[in-house]
Amino acid sequence: MQTPRGARRTDTKLSDGRDLIYYDPADAPVRVPPADTRGLDAPKPQVQLRTDPLTGDVITYATHRNTRTYLPPADQCPLCPTKPGNPTEIPDHDYNVAVFANRFPSFAGPGRAEVVCFTSDHSKSFTDLSQGQARLVVETWADRVAELSARPDVEYIFPFENRGREIGVTLSHPHGQIYAYPFLPPRIRTLLARAREHRDATGGNLFADVLAAERTQGTRVVAENPTWTAFVPEAARWPVEVHLYPHRQVADIAELTDAERDDFAELYLNVLRRFDGLYGEPLPYIAAWHAAPVRVDRELGYLHLELLSIRRAADKIKYLAGSESGMGAFISDTRPEDVAETLRKAGS
Numbered sequence: 540m541q542t543p544r545g546a547r548r549t550d551t552k553l554s555d556g557r558d559l560i561y562y563d564p565a566d567a568p569v570r571v572p573p574a575d576t577r578g579l580d581a582p583k584p585q586v587q588l589r590t591d592p593l594t595g596d597v598i599t600y601a602t603h604r605n606t607r608t609y610l611p612p613a614d615q616c617p618l619c620p621t622k623p624g625n626p627t628e629i630p631d632h633d634y635n636v637a638v639f640a641n642r643f644p645s646f647a648g649p650g651r652a653e654v655v656c657f658t659s660d661h662s663k664s665f666t667d668l669s670q671g672q673a674r675l676v677v678e679t680w681a682d683r684v685a686e687l688s689a690r691p692d693v694e695y696i697f698p699f700e701n702r703g704r705e706i707g708v709t710l711s712h713p714h715g716q717i718y719a720y721p722f723l724p725p726r727i728r729t730l731l732a733r734a735r736e737h738r739d740a741t742g743g744n745l746f747a748d749v750l751a752a753e754r755t756q757g758t759r760v761v762a763e764n765p766t767w768t769a770f771v772p773e774a775a776r777w778p779v780e781v782h783l784y785p786h787r788q789v790a791d792i793a794e795l796t797d798a799e800r801d802d803f804a805e806l807y808l809n810v811l812r813r814f815d816g817l818y819g820e821p822l823p824y825i826a827a828w829h830a831a832p833v834r835v836d837r838e839l840g841y842l843h844l845e846l847l848s849i850r851r852a853a854d855k856i857k858y859l860a861g862s863e864s865g866m867g868a869f870i871s872d873t874r875p876e877d878v879a880e881t882l883r884k885a886g887s
């Protein structure tokens with residue numbers, strides 16, 4: 540077990556042998572984790588990987604996931620702390636951030652799937668966290684990325700959050716997930732191929748050059764601070780899409796400095812509040828960390844967070860229809876410069 544830089548880590552096991560890790564502020568009292576009394580049977584996930592011969596994309600079949608918990612009532616939430624009558628995935632009566640191996644994993648054997656509970660408060664969302672709480676989540680991500688990177692069966696690590704039933708969330712408790720893939724996901728393969736072409740043609744890093752151009756032009760910048768900038772990309776695919784880049788090229792979250800972790804927490808909360816200000820209600824979103832692969836092309840990758848929403852108006856959802864689903868060709872009815880302008884105003 541390693542010691543994360545800005546947090547106190549306490550490791551324990553659930554009754555079926557899965558790992559549970561509590562992350563607390565570094566100055567918090569030592570946690571003595573209570574036992575999981577549920578007596579669960581060891582999970583037997585059925586996961587199969589196949590490669591599409593036409594595209595080379597890996598497709599994962601995780602058929603055991605069909606039986607997973609679906610939108611339970613709040614008093615039976617499996618991500619809340621344990622209370623009398625509701626023994627949960629987190630046996631302690633309170634926590635700050637908790638991480639456990641998913642009981643219904645998309646990846647197991649090769650790869651791994653983890654759940655990250657952002658707060659013990661069921662009624663909150665990430666947007667409601669204090670900057671200190673958000674920073675503790677960053678510490679948690681960094682520690683998970685460092686540890687999972689050491690596993691021989693992991694090629695790419697993807698921390699992400701789905702928020703909102705419109706996105707397909709099956710548990711409303713504020714949480715994210717980490718997929719440690721045993722292969723390179725298709726989007727990362729595509730981005731790295733472009734980055735390699737760009738380097739061969741110009742000698743520069745594709746992501747660094749895109750960030751520099753956005754900061755120079757400024758029309759799509761939503762918010763910034765000393766070490767991070769948030770902007771709507773020039774060719775955004777989604778009705779609301781914002782990318783958050785550190786100004787310094789780093790391969791993954793574990794490489795961020797303390798100042799960069801603080802500044803990310805500040806900027807991310809800033810952007811999320813603008814999201815929720817757009818239509819006066821919580822905006823469904825997907826937050827997708829992009830980083831360099833664990834083992835290859837470390838110098839080509841560039842850590843950034845892509846934040847996107849499928850909501851295109853207060854009462855309208857963007858569905859992936861013929862062109863997007865059939866051809867992968869996105870057609871958008873919002874102009875990225877207008878979205879950036881709206882988001883700049885939404886926070887004021």
Ligand SMILES: [Zn+2]
Pocket residue numbers: 616617618619660661712
């Ligand atoms: Zn809950």
